[in-house]
């Protein structure tokens with residue numbers, strides 16, 4: 001028994017002839033998708049053969065188009081030399097370094113020139129067939145051209161090779177029995193007229209090839225950021241925001257980061273050529289704490305604390321600058337706040353480092369919280385993000401004691417470090433008037449995204465690679 005679309009298709013086509021999907025669609029009145037579906041169904045039943053024709057097509061790249069219009073560099077150089085030998089320096093001015101290099105290379109390969117003492121001289125007239133080939137391809141994507149020259153043009157990235165595919169449908173036998181139809185779509189008309197009664201309905205066949213449909217969706221990185229945000233909101237945290245530009249005071253000094261700390265150096269931090277005023281009372285307390293511990297009971301770092309260093313603006317190197325400022329403005333417990341945002345460091349760009357990245361920062365200020373609460377909280381967060389194995393290694397940050405580096409276990413990769421955490425030292429909380437204990441952490445979201453999306457290179461996040469983006473599942477793996 002045939003479905004409606006099968007019946008329509010097979011009765012519209014002649015036996016033994018090849019039809020494109022387009023032609024079959026026109027003849028049968030079916031959509032192209034329906035034609036494909038019907039053709040494969042009919043093939044299963046032995047009435048149709050679906051042929052897949054594959055061939056190569058060629059297309060000029062932007063550079064190829066440019067050369068087609070202007071001539072290839074070697075051709076232009078040849079023209080230039082017909083009026084006499086020329087010096088490399090002079091030619092470089094006319095052609096540009098890159099083009100001249102290409103042109104000289106090809107003329108030499110063709111045995112057309114000699115270079116002596118920086119002077120280029122013609123010795124023979126070569127054949128230039130490349131432009132004619134470019135032109136042929138420009139006019140006909142399937143033109144038959146010289147294979148060796150074509151290979152060169154492809155290697156020179158002047159021509160792009162693409163695989164083209166066409167589906168051809170052939171009816172190999174027509175069913176002898178009268179075509180009985182199955183209903184594919186149950187329409188209101190069928191229901192009202194009652195025509196559906198006694199008819200058969202087509203079952204879905206999920207093996208039939210169909211065109212893929214890609215719907216718009218939110219970028220996977222943004223989805224991960226939103227997921228983190230949701231988890232902390234659900235755990236009762238408040239989201240806070242702050243400026244990208246911060247004083248060194250909030251980015252470093254308030255966090256008891258000594259002024260000669262390597263992270264503060266120009267190679268690591270983007271400094272602005274701008275200075276702001278610091279609240280005098282706060283500056284005094286922080287200065288005393290750095291120099292001698294103030295009234296905190298600490299010995300401080302010793303040496304001299306320079307307010308001018310604290311006044312300079314920086315692109316924040318971590319979102320801890322935002323949480324610490326927020327706590328200084330909201331020093332009474334309880335406080336639960338988090339910040340997901342961009343931070344900046346002077347990193348050389350590679351697969352795992354970018355000068356801009358995002359952190360997920362959080363603090364809990366309360367009277368009765370401790371180290372175990374911090375570990376539990378982070379564990380809970382990672383668990384919700386889909387990481388079941390979490391461990392903590394001892395770490396060091398100038399502003400926390402104890403300090404840990406949380407790690408998650410990823411199959412095939414091992415233990416991966418995801419940031420830092422700890423309890424703010426009294427040298428941080430007391431000068432700012434923060435009352436109680438502060439659990440604090442800062443996690444790199446880029447790393448998290450790499451693990452979740454199975455990326456090997458962080459730069460993928462900023463690469464508009466449609467194939468990759470389309471094929472990423474929209475749900476958590």
Ligand SMILES: N[C@@H](Cc1ccccc1)C(=O)O
Pocket residue numbers: 317318319320397400419420421422440441442443
């Ligand atoms: N600011 C640290 C992370 C951290 C935050 C809070 C406490 C301890 C560590 C970093 O950027 O690596």
